Amino acid sequence: MEPGIIGGMEIDLAGEPAASGRMADLYVAHLPAAIRLARVLTGSVDDAEDLAQEAFIRAVGRFADLRNREMFPVYLRRAVINASKMRARRRIVAGRHEPLVWSRREPATLSPEIEERDRLSRALMTLPERQRAALALRFYCDLSEAETAEILGCRRGTVKSLVSRGVEAMRTALGGTS
Amino acid sequence: MIEAKIRDLLADIASAPVVAQPSPAVLRRARRRRIRNGSGIILLSVAIVFGAGLGAGVVRRALGDGAAAPVSGGGGAPTMTSVTPGQIAEACCRYGLRAPSTNDPPLSKERAEQIALGRTSTIVGGSFPPGTIVLESVLASTPENPPAWSSAGVPVDDFWIVSMWPPNGEFGRCGVICNPSDPPFSFGLIFVDARTGTWLSTARG
Numbered sequence: 147m148e149p150g151i152i153g154g155m156e157i158d159l160a161g162e163p164a165a166s167g168r169m170a171d172l173y174v175a176h177l178p179a180a181i182r183l184a185r186v187l188t189g190s191v192d193d194a195e196d197l198a199q200e201a202f203i204r205a206v207g208r209f210a211d212l213r214n215r216e217m218f219p220v221y222l223r224r225a226v227i228n229a230s231k232m233r234a235r236r237r238i239v240a241g242r243h244e245p246l247v248w249s250r251r252e253p254a255t256l257s258p259e260i261e262e263r264d265r266l267s268r269a270l271m272t273l274p275e276r277q278r279a280a281l282a283l284r285f286y287c288d289l290s291e292a293e294t295a296e297i298l299g300c301r302r303g304t305v306k307s308l309v310s311r312g313v314e315a316m317r318t319a320l321g322g323t324s
Numbered sequence: 325m326i327e328a329k330i331r332d333l334l335a336d337i338a339s340a341p342v343v344a345q346p347s348p349a350v351l352r353r354a355r356r357r358r359i360r361n362g363s364g365i366i367l368l369s370v371a372i373v374f375g376a377g378l379g380a381g382v383v384r385r386a387l388g389d390g391a392a393a394p395v396s397g398g399g400g401a402p403t404m405t406s407v408t409p410g411q412i413a414e415a416c417c418r419y420g421l422r423a424p425s426t427n428d429p430p431l432s433k434e435r436a437e438q439i440a441l442g443r444t445s446t447i448v449g450g451s452f453p454p455g456t457i458v459l460e461s462v463l464a465s466t467p468e469n470p471p472a473w474s475s476a477g478v479p480v481d482d483f484w485i486v487s488m489w490p491p492n493g494e495f496g497r498c499g500v501i502c503n504p505s506d507p508p509f510s511f512g513l514i515f516v517d518a519r520t521g522t523w524l525s526t527a528r529g
Contacts, residue, residue: 182338285334
């Protein structure tokens with residue numbers, strides 16, 4: 147297998163032990179971004195790490211099939227989004243069988259700033275998975291509508307719609323003041 | 325305006341330090357996947373273990389119903405408030421939270437302050453009820469609004485740390501901080517006035 151250049155690094159994943167260091171480099175170079183994206187999608191540090199690792203394994207598993215290895219980061223990002231979707235589905239099923247453990251009590255008065263962030267954050271986590279992914283790709287990853295559409299596997303118009311609805315939901319969460 | 329707020333929020337959620345350590349277990353899985361995918365290529369023969377992520381998962385699975393586990397920091401000498409690092413770790417595991425890890429980056433005062441102000445992914449998510457014991461997160465509580473523990477029979481006495489008040493008795497936020505990279509200080513508490521963001525005090529175990 148020909149060595150590939152990914153993120154400025156020479157990678158030959160087909161090679162034997164010598165490749166291990168490069169694999170590690172690949173991990174170090176790309177996983178932090180994947181974890182951060184996963185955090186935005188899941189709102190959980192633990193889940194994000196698990197999810198990003200799973201996505202990395204999937205992405206690397208398909209490494210040989212990549213026509214353009216420069217695209218590995220994009221492929222990894224897509225794997226994160228897909229893993230997040232699968233996680234959301236599993237959550238729905240698991241939620242039907244899990245007893246409610248906590249009795250929620252609202253915290254005492256917080257500063258307006260913290261309260262607003264809390265409201266926004268909760269709103270983000272209640273968005274449908276695709277809306278949240280669209281917001282994350284557009285506003286966190288700063289991708290264009292076309293790039294977002296490619297990762298989500300939909301049309302640009304759909305991305306516009308997803309983002310618009312997501313933003314509207316977040317606005318509503320803030321009481322429509324912003 | 326709202327878009328700017330969303331951008332800020334997403335950046336905040338993603339901003340906490342990330343530990344990305346190459347490790348053996350995942351690489352073994354990657355190798356198996358490659359073989360399963362039909363390439364027949366063995367990627368690596370080295371074993372590395374992921375740091376926090378897999379570690380936390382392993383610990384959670386190992387704990388099952390929350391029995392004590394040999395996680396990092398466990399079994400340490402009793403520290404202030406008679407809570408041992410092991411108890412914290414156990415509590416974390418019991419509630420499915422991230423356990424202390426020797427891979428955790430050192431904790432700076434700025435980072436701790438950020439945590440206490442709720443500007444981390446863990447707290448802005450709003451997913452923790454007040455009083456939840458969390459590492460790298462925050463408790464919001466007052467004497468009038470004590471920690472709301474589950475009524476489902478969760479034993480809380482072991483985790484007295486969660487019901488500590490800010491030392492001056494004023495309303496504040498109490499953060500439980502784990503800093504295993506600074507032994508023997510395995511954890512500490514920070515107290516920050518949630519209204520003003522003022523750093524009240526710091527205590528270390």
